Amino acid sequence: MIGTLSTEEINQLLRRHHVGRIGCSANDRPYVVPINYVYEYDAIYSFSVPGRKINIMREQPLVSFEIDEIDGPSNWRSVIVEGVYEELTDKSSLALATRLLANGFGALVPRGLDASPPMVLFRIRLTETSGRFERRDA
DSSP: OEEEOOHHHHHHHHHHOOEEEEEEEETTEEEEEEEEOEEETTEEEEEEOSSHHHHHHHHOOEEEEEEEEEEETTEEEEEEEEEEEEEOOSHHHHHHHHHHHHHHHGGGOOOOTTSSSOOEEEEEEEEEEEEEEEOOOO
């Protein structure tokens, strides 16, 4: 049976996991890469060093994000998020992101904006979510 996840099931799946894949595109070149993340307040919070992913999202802030849980070939759940990339620069947003990421990752917390190379903290503001599942009925 294939079905649709409820809003609550989508939220639970996003909270339960901390690795997902972000899809972004610029100049007709798609790019998909895994990221560590925390889901809170209708946004995906994450961090990265400057590079291709950050450059693409700065150029074109509309992105997709995907997570999945796979228990077998006919037993899986998947969530797709559409959203807008927002680089965090003000003190309150940076403090919130740092706190959320610290609670979610502990030792993987970004070392801060003064790190070398400097970290970019960002969020994906959710604009649309969808979720599907498949399970083999007995």
